[in-house]
Amino acid sequence: MLRKMLSLLLIVYCSVSWSEPAAIIDHQSIFHPVVGQKGMVSSQEALATEVGLDILRQGGNAVDSAVAVGFALAVTLPKAGNLGGGGFMLLHLAEEQKTIAIDYREMAPLAASRDMFIASDGNVNTDLARKSFRSAGVPGTVAGLLHALGKYGTMTPAEVIAPAIKLADQGFVLSHELADELKSRRNQLSRSKAGKAIFFKADGSAYKAGERFVQKDLAWSLKQIAKQGSKAFYEGAIAKKIVKDSQRNGGIITKEDMANYVVKEREPVRSNYRNVEVVSMPPPSSGGIHVIQMLNILENYDLAAMGHNSSDYLHVLAESMKYAYADRSEYLGDPDFVDVPLTLLSDKAYGKRLAERINPNQARPSDEIKPGADIPYESHDTTHYSIADSHGNVVSNTYTLNFSYGSGIVVAGAGFLLNNEMDDFSAKPGSPNAFGLLGGSANAIEARKRPLSSMTPTLVFKDGHPYLVVGSPGGSKIINVVLQQILNVVDHGMNIAEASSVPRIHHQWYPDVLNVERGISPDTLKLLEHKGHALEQTRVLGSTQSIMIDNNLLYGASDPRRPGAKTLAH
Known part of the structure; x- marks a missing residue:
């Protein structure tokens, strides 16, 4: 009975605190997700x-x-x-x-x-x-x-x-x-x-x-x-x-x-990762297939044991990003005009081969990474919103x-x-x-063709039911932002607010630079440089609007990186 009362108090507290105008302006003080049962909306604008x-x-x-x-x-x-x-x-x-x-x-x-x-x-x-x-x-x-x-x-x-x-x-x-x-x-x-x-x-x-x-x-x-x-x-x-x-x-x-x-209407791309199923947007979005490709690489590592945002963790994360973005440059386009090798890119055996190419102690220069390595034969101000009823x-x-x-x-x-x-x-x-x-x-440009995109609206399922609803703006960085949101929840056990707020990284093959947000330990950054990464500090990477569904409760959070966003539940 006491546990049920505390849960109800948490729901009331979170819903009221997020309804106040101050929550629209200052997301840096978020420590708990919004909680609701009947429905939830998370968007970039209140x-x-x-x-x-x-x-x-x-x-x-x-x-x-x-x-x-x-x-x-x-x-x-x-x-x-x-x-x-x-x-x-x-x-x-x-x-x-x-x-x-x-x-x-x-x-x-x-x-x-x-x-x-x-x-x-x-x-x-x-x-x-x-x-x-x-x-x-x-x-x-x-x-x-x-x-x-x-x-x-x-x-x-x-x-x-x-x-x-x-x-x-x-x-x-x-x-x-x-x-x-x-x-x-x-x-x-x-x-x-x-x-x-x-x-x-x-x-x-x-x-x-x-x-x-x-x-x-x-x-x-x-x-x-x-x-x-x-x-x-x-x-x-x-x-x-x-x-x-x-x-x-x-x-x-x-x-x-x-x-x-x-x-x-297109068939989503999907793949199993750990104990969940990841379902995402197919081409002409490049996001879904490359999130899956990177997850196929990363499932060969014990990421949880490495520790969130440790140098070893960020190193293998950055290396997997290079391989995915290299393949993006060569194989991705409008599927109504070009044959995109989705089956091959999402193949777990291909992911394992790429993982084997990653040196745990040394970054591989982008010049040495070519599209299709070992493949068997492929605005910043966008906006995202997530909704559950x-x-x-x-x-x-x-x-x-x-x-x-x-x-x-x-x-x-x-x-x-x-x-x-x-x-x-x-x-x-x-x-x-x-x-x-x-x-x-x-x-390449062709009449009636759709341009390639990095937009990555994504759903994660657990036991056959929606578990995570996620997406982000961020131009070329969107894919990696969504990837890290999934890893934060699935591998590192974070709640939705914590997963939305911790520092992120981004590498897109070229230029050969690892973008890092503020908040990562200076010691970790030195270790990454020692491994051969060229670091560049960036202000923000993405702005997720996310909903997690667990035990029939909706947990939502707006990314604290950009002002004006709001998550509400009822």
Whole structure:
């Protein structure tokens, strides 16, 4: 009886403490996860989290809540939440015991070509690839969210989009973080007249914290979608605005491109690790297959005995990352255009062979690691949210504009930012993209192709039931952030809040540098240098929004690395 009373007190304490405004601002003081039984939402922005939880309270399921959060973030988190981008949703339906991967990644326009960003000197024109109307792929977010809602949700588009419309039409109070961000992004957000008019006052001055931020054009777009569904965005008034603005400014998106956008349902990638099953997003996400590949390497070590963030542990972790990212550069691309050797890359025997190549005392230089070694024959400001409902359904969703605020270009009259995802293709095989990732011909630009992504929405199952719902923003670092969240829980026995807050590392093969967050012991860093690692301290790696389900209780935590996030339960 006493134990039950203490559990109830913990639930009440955590739920109340996370509802207070201070918890939105200062996540550094988190010591316990949020706990609930009926449902939980964990996202990067507090107002959007509240929208999602309210949908659950109304009787909506996890998919209804996920779609509502997606549209709300388009209003309250403009740097990554979006209508003009794309992403991936991984959802599990408890009653059917079925997991579905929904690919709503952007698609290259019909006029796109392999060398469209190559300048006369033979190099990539990065301004054209990242800052122009040509940098935009055909957006998939609206189609993807409404596809999930129509097939797996229980509510109507009007019901789940209503909160986002209200936030855009009536506005919301600007936080210090968002006000400072908009001010610092003046040049980027002024690339279009529409953007300048939305993100700055009529006299050109910046909005201040505490002022109400209203987005009437975005509200108009949301109302069209609420009334007419995807048709409004891909064939109706919104599509016409996108095409007109694109063609007027040197873009290549046409009405045919918009009308022909398609959402893909794909088979998730999955593998057993220790006592759990890891299920993740397949290509054109590179995240899922490489999380599995690295787990296949690491299961050959007793990571728990090594100790969390010891030099031996971080060494084998970094070496496994090099091999995975090397293979990413060669084999990963849109599976509708290239044959991706998923079976071979996820083969446990291949993982064991790679583990045998790791010298426990010496880092292998990246120049000595080639894609397919021993294979038998393959924005930073993305945003992620995780949702669980009382029926056992869960959703892990990651979507993006690529760069923070995408290309910085707002569609005239429509109120939303365009992505610059065309830069995620290999504009010139062998040349790094904005995140330093190398790519080959498998990810070359082709019409109607989807660019390779690092987004890694992931579910972990224990005894056949959802155990961990996880994902993160972070550009090229996403894959390694998700990997470490899984290892922290499964190998090191951490609770969800602890797993979200401990220091992380990142290596992506090239450049041959090991990124380390602050908080790792100086002695450990010296030992890593002695093993041959070139270290570079980085401020933050990712921002996980995670839910753990254990003994019919939901435990959730928002990463303390970025302000503004919130996890709520009921």
